[in-house]
Amino acid sequence: MSSSVGPRTSPVTPSNRTRTARPTRTRWRRWVAVLLLSLLTLALAAVLAIGWYFSGQALTVTTAGQSTVTVEADGPDRVWLEREGYAAYVGEHGLRSAEADAWLLAGGTLGAEDAPVVGIVGEILDDSGERVLRSYESISGQLPEGPVEMVMAQDVYWPDPSALDLPFEEVELTGELGPLPSWVVPATGDSVDGAAGGSEDTWAIFVHGRGGSREEALRYLPTLRDAGLTTLAISYRNDPEAPPDPNGRYGLGETEWRDVESALTYAREQGADQVLLLGWSMGAAISLQTLDRSPEAELVTGLWLDAPVIDWRDTFYAQGELNGLPRPLTWVAQQLIQARGDLRLADFDWVARADELPGLPIHIEHSDGDTFVPNGPSKALAEKRPDIVTLNTDSGAEHTRTWNADPEGYDARLAEWLTERASG
Structure with missing residues (x-):
């Protein structure tokens, strides 16, 4: 009596399963670690970039204390200011033509016929939401009929x-x-x-x-x-x-x-x-x-x-x-x-x-x-x-x-x- 014997196979044991699965889990954990490290690096880089930007803002040389505003005359002693910059800030502020500083550097003198428009705004008389109406005292020059860009400064007086x-x-x-x-x-x-x-x-x-x-x-x-x-x-x-x-x-x-x-x-x-x-x-x-x-x-x-x-x-x-x-x-x-x-x-x-x-x-x-x-x-x-x-x-x-x-x-x-x- 004869019998045929097929290929011998090893039974699947817990230890065999472990040897097969471990490389997969190890790779998965490695990828998670790499991902977390990358995210941490990106977060740290973002924090440093934001900190660098704001530290630069604190130390960078700049010019402050004035801004431009759109001005339109409303008679000889009142002006409308578009609500931008310091337009609605309370109290007296200086107004001057946007080109006034360049004019002065070029050798201009106050009192000359070509002197820029210079004045002082004071009390807020009306507020339409988009514009504010303020009292106006002219120092030199004459405001044009239409809207014009001017510098509004808390220093009030100009230039010396x-x-x-x-x-x-x-x-x-x-x-x-x-x-x-x-x-x-x-x-x-x-x-x-x-x-x-x-x-x-x-x-x-x-x-x-x-x-x-x-x-x-x-x-x-x-x-x-x-x-x-x-x-x-x-x-x-x-x-x-x-x-x-x-x-x-x-x-x-x-x-x-x-x-x-x-x-x-x-x-x-x-x-x-x-x-x-x-x-x-x-x-x-x-x-x-x-x-x-x-x-x-x-x-x-x-x-x-x-x-x-x-x-x-x-x-x-x-x-x-x-x-x-x-x-x-x-x-x-x-x-x-x-x-x-x-x-x-x-x-x-x-x-x-x-x-x-x-x-x-x-x-x-x-x-x-x-x-x-x-x-x-x-x-x-x-x-x-x-x-x-x-x-x-x-x-x-x-x-x-x-x-x-x-x-x-x-x-x-x-x-x-x-x-x-x-x-x-």
């Missing part, structure tokens, strides 16, 4: 102290990087309200904000002069008329304070025995660094700060929120700002450093309506140092526009403070 019929001298300070064009507006020797004090020995040095210019000082000059102070309105590195910083960036006060030191040196050489520093926005941060770092700061007897940056980190978080940036991304941007700018943001936190401030009087004007540099740190500093800091927040005006919203009230507060400082 002559717009206010004030005598002045154009001087060049000797800055670390080169000449710094500046204006000197001499004191009258008269004091406010007949009070004693007002002296040519007391100077005010005006430090404008980021992207601004010495024109920012113009709307305050009459009060400074009436108080009997000589005023020095300076330019500093990266201003259009001043030397650029070699790195092409703002220092947020880390480098600019050296140019304010040059101004203090100039004032001392001209006979000043005390100086009041007036700092606007980033100019306040610069002034505080000057007070902290410069040997010339012994001349300083008081600070007047308008919408000041008291803590850059708080300001950057606020601006990040305005731009829809999550707080962790703003934190990343701040680290990049420190690395790219070679600075420590903690050095600019004057709430944390409040006890390091000298015993000089500091007055702060910082509106509750300021969304660009919110006034939380200003309030916190006033609470920590009530012995030296006074604070006014009673305004709904936007950033550095407290004067524009209420010129008479602002001038009265400034005049009283100046008189007290000069007589002291």
Whole structure:
């Protein structure tokens, strides 16, 4: 009896199944790991790219404080403004032809027949939703009948102290990087309200904000002069008329304070025995660094700060929120700002450093309506140092526009403070 035997096969066992399936599972896990690593890399790259962009925004040299707006005359003393830029901002603002600055650089003079249109807008008289009607005071030129593009500026006056019929001298300070064009507006020797004090020995040095210019000082000059102070309105590195910083960036006060030191040196050489520093926005941060770092700061007897940056980190978080940036991304941007700018943001936190401030009087004007540099740190500093800091927040005006919203009230507060400082 015979039997046939077929091919021998091995039984399928659990161990065989494992040997067959393991390479498949291993490849699957490897692909998942690669995918997750790629996603993580992309996410990190996106975070760094966003942080790099916003850090560049903070450090990049720019021009601020004005915008263009479409204007149409409505009689001799009223104008319609298209709702764009600053059109609906409360208070007095300057208007001038879009080509006015180029005309001036080409050698034009105010009062000439070809002078550009220059004026001042004030009270909002009507609001149609798309346009706002405002009062208008003509300074030079005549508005055309049809719509025209114009520059609207919070500085109000243009282009120099002559717009206010004030005598002045154009001087060049000797800055670390080169000449710094500046204006000197001499004191009258008269004091406010007949009070004693007002002296040519007391100077005010005006430090404008980021992207601004010495024109920012113009709307305050009459009060400074009436108080009997000589005023020095300076330019500093990266201003259009001043030397650029070699790195092409703002220092947020880390480098600019050296140019304010040059101004203090100039004032001392001209006979000043005390100086009041007036700092606007980033100019306040610069002034505080000057007070902290410069040997010339012994001349300083008081600070007047308008919408000041008291803590850059708080300001950057606020601006990040305005731009829809999550707080962790703003934190990343701040680290990049420190690395790219070679600075420590903690050095600019004057709430944390409040006890390091000298015993000089500091007055702060910082509106509750300021969304660009919110006034939380200003309030916190006033609470920590009530012995030296006074604070006014009673305004709904936007950033550095407290004067524009209420010129008479602002001038009265400034005049009283100046008189007290000069007589002291």
